[in-house]
Amino acid sequence: MPPSRVVVVADDLIWAERLGRLVRAAGGDVVAVRDLDGLRSALPSAAAVVVDLTARSYDGLTAVAEARAAGRRVLAAAQHDDLELHRRARAAGAERVVAYRLLHERGVEVIAGWLAGETSVGPRA
Numbered sequence: 001m002p003p004s005r006v007v008v009v010a011d012d013l014i015w016a017e018r019l020g021r022l023v024r025a026a027g028g029d030v031v032a033v034r035d036l037d038g039l040r041s042a043l044p045s046a047a048a049v050v051v052d053l054t055a056r057s058y059d060g061l062t063a064v065a066e067a068r069a070a071g072r073r074v075l076a077a078a079q080h081d082d083l084e085l086h087r088r089a090r091a092a093g094a095e096r097v098v099a100y101r102l103l104h105e106r107g108v109e110v111i112a113g114w115l116a117g118e119t120s121v122g123p124r125a
Contacts, residue, residue, distance in 0.1 A: 007031045007042045009063050010052035019050055026112035039063055043070045053078040061092045068093025075114050
């Protein structure tokens with residue numbers, strides 16, 4: 001059974017809507033926030049967090065680290081070719097870092113598998 005409440009941290013309106021839609025389709029109850037203060041407010045009732053790493057109004061790595069420090073599962077999204085950012089997000093505590101392209105092509109499958117605890121859903125980006 002997937003976690004019931006998933007915080008989606010994204011300051012870009014298009015990605016916030018897209019990520020929220022994918023999480024809902026995968027069975028999660030979405031709480032959308034646009035910055036670190038929103039994340040901090042939502043964490044107590046969250047089971048998991050999805051972070052857009054390329055935000056402009058917050059540091060995505062800080063969002064990952066804070067969610068992980070609070071004991072939440074974390075999936076992060078970024079450009080496919082920014083391997084250094086992927087590495088740093090995993091070091092900060094993200095269970096998975098997936099490319100936007102993969103989310104566009106197979107997002108519901110990837111997120112549903114992650115929420116269900118699968119460790120090898122689709123290619124790791």
